[in-house]
Amino acid sequence: MRRLDHESVLVARTGGPPPIAPSVNNGRHISRWFWPCVVAIFVGSVTLGLLIGKGSLSNADLKDLFLTMRMQRVAVAFLAGAALAVGGVIAQGLFRNPLADPSILGTAAGASLGGQSVLLGTTILLHGRGPTAILPEMVTPLGCIAGASFALVIVLMVSARGASPITLVLSGFVLSSLFISCGSFLSSMAQENWELMRALSAFASGSVNGAGARQVILGAILVLGGALPAWLWSSSFDVLLSGEEEAASLGVNVNRVRLWAVIWASTITAGAVAVGANVGFVGLVVPHALRRFVGHTHRVMIPAAFITGGCYLVLCDVVCRAIPVRNEVSLAAITGLIGAPLFLIMLLRMHAESRYD
């Protein structure tokens, strides 16, 4: 059958296949010190979160109250950080773009606008007559999910037209600006109602100050409800890194995976925004820092981003509390100060690489 004649004069010296290396570890290639370090960071950040803040723990009467308040604040910051970091991992896998992040793609701004719209809508519709059981915390998350999904779907449509990574980022920036403008417009409309205006502003404030048990429960439901299924589908995201055609050839139902990825990313981003932590760049900073330790495998990346993202925001919140100013420094200011320069460096590096491709 084979028609290869063996009458060569010149012989290619390939030397045949190299000798087979002894079988090594299957599946894991991260350092054995990685997870102990993550646990140490978790314990350290939570301890700092409980110890640092206004008010002295030496006062026996107020110690329990301070600890409870700080614990709730630490829990909310942790959940929000975990959500934004995992949201970044999912978005980066979905768009195959290391610059994708809920705050950059407009997902967080969409969630914020969605929450604000629902809050305003329910207040106007009920006009004080509705059932008091419908608390803002119960209805606004639905608006946040809808807003985040809307933003992600628009960006996905831009991406489906073959947009470059930088075009995608610009589209997200435009969407973010649009949503923030709409949010400001809504806040202006609610000027007559001081309580409502304060609630609307809280969405855009980017602070976990004053977080209570309600926010902890709400955040836990939304964040875990999005992060856990995303982790279970991590192999689909791994295969999607090869592009849609290859993923389909390997058995990935691309449309279904994209749909669910949008739903989970929206749910967890909504979780972060609904508890008040509409802060930027967490989903950019944390996965970027983790990749050199855990690689690109989502099965490891998602839980690692969950824990370290949570710790990152808890530590950022500790910094907010530790800076001695009259009112606390905004959490969004700290994350922006760290994230924005990193984003710029990554953007310039990507631009330089694309020029030499």
Added chain:
Amino acid sequence: MTEALLAESVSVMRGKRRVIEDVSVRADFGAVHAIVGPNGAGKSSLLRALAGLLPSTGNVKIEGQNLRALTVSERARRIGWVPQQSALASNVRVYDVVAQGRFAYRTGWSHFVPHAEPEIERALAAAEVDHLRERPYNQLSGGEQRRVLIGRALATQARILFLDEPTAGLDLVHVLRLHRLLRSLADSGTCVVSVLHDLGDVQRNADHVTLLSAARLVAQGPTHQVMVPTVIESVYEVRVCPNTAPGFQLREAAP
């Protein structure tokens, strides 16, 4: 030989342009089947349509079953797909890339790909990339990357292997090694369907040829019947001259 693939009257539209028109193809197990033709003839589009990766009309049967009746996972277990160049640009380990071939075999409610399966080891060995298993994919040479992608396709345990211009951009040594690998796969019973450009490679390595020109089928059959001067001259618009000058042929050195 047993029939692996039977496609009848396949047509593909891209936008308003018909890139494949009424093409019928048959490929058997245990043979290397080449799809050839000038640039723009529709070779890659035909391969994608046969793999179910491009919408098409007509009837495609894979191992006797209608391609459209197969689920995405069933299709992945029957057809191994090797792209010309993977969109995978990240530093994923070679082992993990090959393990992705097991995606269609995942069980239960999670999407975790089972790791440490003997099929992954066999695929690494068959594609001769076992020694690269811990290396990041994006740091490999073009030839090594191509072999890793073949390993990933072999890990699917599909008995039909589709390759889109597997020798494009490869140096001489890697081209020779790749053809040796494809031949050994065919000898072990796999149906290898490959889009090829180099007619010399086709003559030396393919058992059957499907020749396309301007989206249409020109000729199909055993290589020695299709790749004849009159057909090549009419399709490629060249003049075929008998090789009277002393020449040489390249092959791999013995290990």
